[in-house]
Amino acid sequence: MAILLSNEEVQALLTMEDTLRVVEDAYRELGEGTAVNRPRSDLYSRTNLPDAFHVFKTMEGTLPSHHVVALRIDSNVVRWREVGGKLRKEGVPVAAGNRYLGLVLLFSTENGELLAIMPDGYLQRMRVGATNALAAKHLARADASRVGLLGSGWQAGAQLMALALVRPLREVRVYSPNAEHRESFAREMTATLGLPVIPAAEPSVAVADADILASATNSLAPVIDPGWVRRGQFVTCVKHAELGTGVLARCDKTFINARRANPETYLPGHGHVDVHDPVEYLMPGASPSGGGRGGEPDWAAYPELQELVGGAAAGRGSEAEVTCFINNIGLGIQFSAVAAAIYEAAVRKGAGRQIPTEWFLQSEHP
Amino acid sequence: MAILLSNEEVQALLTMEDTLRVVEDAYRELGEGTAVNRPRSDLYSRTNLPDAFHVFKTMEGTLPSHHVVALRIDSNVVRWREVGGKLRKEGVPVAAGNRYLGLVLLFSTENGELLAIMPDGYLQRMRVGATNALAAKHLARADASRVGLLGSGWQAGAQLMALALVRPLREVRVYSPNAEHRESFAREMTATLGLPVIPAAEPSVAVADADILASATNSLAPVIDPGWVRRGQFVTCVKHAELGTGVLARCDKTFINARRANPETYLPGHGHVDVHDPVEYLMPGASPSGGGRGGEPDWAAYPELQELVGGAAAGRGSEAEVTCFINNIGLGIQFSAVAAAIYEAAVRKGAGRQIPTEWFLQSEHP
Numbered sequence: 001m002a003i004l005l006s007n008e009e010v011q012a013l014l015t016m017e018d019t020l021r022v023v024e025d026a027y028r029e030l031g032e033g034t035a036v037n038r039p040r041s042d043l044y045s046r047t048n049l050p051d052a053f054h055v056f057k058t059m060e061g062t063l064p065s066h067h068v069v070a071l072r073i074d075s076n077v078v079r080w081r082e083v084g085g086k087l088r089k090e091g092v093p094v095a096a097g098n099r100y101l102g103l104v105l106l107f108s109t110e111n112g113e114l115l116a117i118m119p120d121g122y123l124q125r126m127r128v129g130a131t132n133a134l135a136a137k138h139l140a141r142a143d144a145s146r147v148g149l150l151g152s153g154w155q156a157g158a159q160l161m162a163l164a165l166v167r168p169l170r171e172v173r174v175y176s177p178n179a180e181h182r183e184s185f186a187r188e189m190t191a192t193l194g195l196p197v198i199p200a201a202e203p204s205v206a207v208a209d210a211d212i213l214a215s216a217t218n219s220l221a222p223v224i225d226p227g228w229v230r231r232g233q234f235v236t237c238v239k240h241a242e243l244g245t246g247v248l249a250r251c252d253k254t255f256i257n258a259r260r261a262n263p264e265t266y267l268p269g270h271g272h273v274d275v276h277d278p279v280e281y282l283m284p285g286a287s288p289s290g291g292g293r294g295g296e297p298d299w300a301a302y303p304e305l306q307e308l309v310g311g312a313a314a315g316r317g318s319e320a321e322v323t324c325f326i327n328n329i330g331l332g333i334q335f336s337a338v339a340a341a342i343y344e345a346a347v348r349k350g351a352g353r354q355i356p357t358e359w360f361l362q363s364e365h366p
Numbered sequence: 367m368a369i370l371l372s373n374e375e376v377q378a379l380l381t382m383e384d385t386l387r388v389v390e391d392a393y394r395e396l397g398e399g400t401a402v403n404r405p406r407s408d409l410y411s412r413t414n415l416p417d418a419f420h421v422f423k424t425m426e427g428t429l430p431s432h433h434v435v436a437l438r439i440d441s442n443v444v445r446w447r448e449v450g451g452k453l454r455k456e457g458v459p460v461a462a463g464n465r466y467l468g469l470v471l472l473f474s475t476e477n478g479e480l481l482a483i484m485p486d487g488y489l490q491r492m493r494v495g496a497t498n499a500l501a502a503k504h505l506a507r508a509d510a511s512r513v514g515l516l517g518s519g520w521q522a523g524a525q526l527m528a529l530a531l532v533r534p535l536r537e538v539r540v541y542s543p544n545a546e547h548r549e550s551f552a553r554e555m556t557a558t559l560g561l562p563v564i565p566a567a568e569p570s571v572a573v574a575d576a577d578i579l580a581s582a583t584n585s586l587a588p589v590i591d592p593g594w595v596r597r598g599q600f601v602t603c604v605k606h607a608e609l610g611t612g613v614l615a616r617c618d619k620t621f622i623n624a625r626r627a628n629p630e631t632y633l634p635g636h637g638h639v640d641v642h643d644p645v646e647y648l649m650p651g652a653s654p655s656g657g658g659r660g661g662e663p664d665w666a667a668y669p670e671l672q673e674l675v676g677g678a679a680a681g682r683g684s685e686a687e688v689t690c691f692i693n694n695i696g697l698g699i700q701f702s703a704v705a706a707a708i709y710e711a712a713v714r715k716g717a718g719r720q721i722p723t724e725w726f727l728q729s730e731h732p
Contacts, residue, residue, distance in 0.1 A: 069422045
């Protein structure tokens with residue numbers, strides 16, 4: 001039987017402890033060369049709306065220790081909208097019920113069978129939280145106990161849950177421009193983590209004296225003032241734009257997720273192009289200053305997290321070093337690891353909707 | 367509702383006429399740049415068996431005229447076996463019921479939803495037959511009426527069905543080393559096509575005086591003697607190895623499916639490598655002369671079928687020219703075209719198993 005799961009079921013099955021463990025194993029296997037990753041590809045098509053495009057995003061990875069390969073598929077309509085003078089790419093919920101399509105398909109590498117189909121919404125945030133915490137495990141000071149957090153969304157919560165598993169946290173201060181959000185986030189996370197999570201009215205107050213400076217916002221512009229970075233700190237974010245070159249320049253040692261930082265992007269009328277955000281190709285009239293990430297560092301010059309986890313690259317060298325991890329693009333093997341953990345838990349607990357395996361098999365050799 | 371189909375249902379829904387029409391449209395759109403194709407990728411993993419490997423093959427294409435993107439997924443175990451002194455890669459039917467997994471997932475580019483899941487076995491042969499016949503439409507002489515066919519398997523049947531739609535066929539002669547096979551094939555195809563299909567005991571007899579010389583075998587070594595090639599002929603095959611360089615040298619004008627002739631191959635221990643068959647990497651002890659295609663032409667030097675269909679490249683230039691088409695690697699848009707035709711027919715006829723669209727949607731933006 002293949003198992004079909006909902007986000008609610010995934011949430012009930014997946015602990016952050018498990019996520020962190022399987023993600024660490026996956027990076028180690030990737031570093032050893034046994035796990036294999038196909039970089040993300042993005043195929044764009046025009047739609048019936050002049051300013052909306054369909055993007056078909058896939059990535060995959062094999063994880064031999066769990067005998068699985070996972071394929072992540074996002075099939076959604078996107079639109080670029082100007083926000084604060086910058087173009088921002090936004091998903092448009094045009095599927096039935098104003099929803100999105102994001103799936104992870106898990107297959108057995110022993111017999112090829114489809115094992116599970118699950119939505120990627122919940123697990124994709126868990127894997128980001130776990131990945132950043134995995135970096136913290138190798139890069140933050142061993143006694144790091146104070147977190148300064150920017151952002152109070154779901155991603156911010158995942159960051160804290162994961163960081164609390166790798167360092168002896170004693171206090172978190174959180175800033176978000178919306179007072180109500182940061183206060184309710186602080187209340188909830190205080191209860192979840194069992195340690196004081198304190199709302200701060202100013203970002204500089206949130207990050208003062210922090211051992212770990214974590215940004216988990218949806219901002220496309222830098223949110224960290226380089227002046228906030230302290231000796232011995234570990235800095236992390238959920239996307240590069242939050243940091244800016246000023247912060248990067250303050251870091252002694254920076255790791256990234258992948259040197260191949262752009263997806264394989266395929267566009268109508270242009271074929272294969274090497275860009276992360278193709279707005280300049282698809283909407284040539286759009287503001288040339290918007291769209292692209294602009295001012296991207298030369299990612300090829302940075303070491304990858306898999307080298308750190310596998311021991312090929314050295315982590316923190318001294319108490320005073322400023323270390324940094326940038327989750328610059330997702331990897332298929334992150335999904336393989338987390339989907340395998342979810343599937344194994346679902347089998348143990350009999351969770352999910354059972355679908356006959358035979359529906360997806362054939363006698364014909366393809 | 368998403369529709370789940372079996373190979374039997376696909377067969378009942380898909381005519382060769384429709385296949386040919388949609389494949390031609392797809393190549394035209396690809397030539398115009400509106401359709402977009404992601405080249406095939408192959409991810410290999412080791413299995414519990416020392417000489418068997420799992421290969422996860424995906425390719426995809428967007429087809430704006432049908433508002434779809436199709437993703438083909440093959441998840442199977444393969445093994446290299448020595449046949450006649452050469453290593454041959456074979457699928458091993460290790461899924462439940464000794465079966466294989468090969469699927470096409472069709473998505474809407476208007477709202478992102480999953481429209482259909484269908485096996486790729488039947489449609490994949492129809493798309494090969496239709497693609498070669500599409501080439502014949504542009505490259506065979508207008509009065510081509512005699513086919514010399516090598517091979518009597520299912521693929522050979524698809525070739526004839528498709529060729530009969532583009533040229534005024536009057537006679538087919540077929541050779542296969544197994545007398546019983548070629549005779550039953552001849553009987554069946556005579557009935558199907560309504561024209562004489564005559565078994566030949568020698569390949570040279572089958573191909574004598576042929577206007578179209580078609581090979582549809584599973585041989586990895588050349589099956590056509592260069593001396594059989596006649597002026598004015600159109601030569602085609604289902605894989606390059608059937609031709610050999612001697613035949614290629616006799617052809618005045620040769621088109622291929624794609625200049626990017628190798629899949630994006632990812633291997634444990636090697637990462638991304640630019641080979642079609644990675645046996646030399648995975649089984650270093652294997653005969654170095656086997657495995658790889660060996661003596662591959664420089665595909666980058668050949669024009670593609672999309673250029674011919676779109677009019678960017680000239681087809682047959684004279685009655686005397688020898689023309690050739692080599693289906694050197696599959697394209698995602700072939701699957702998009704054929705899967706779209708199948709889906710549209712299934713909707714019209716209410717065929718297949720209905721699966722709630724909501725099972726594959728989520729409120730969370732991925």
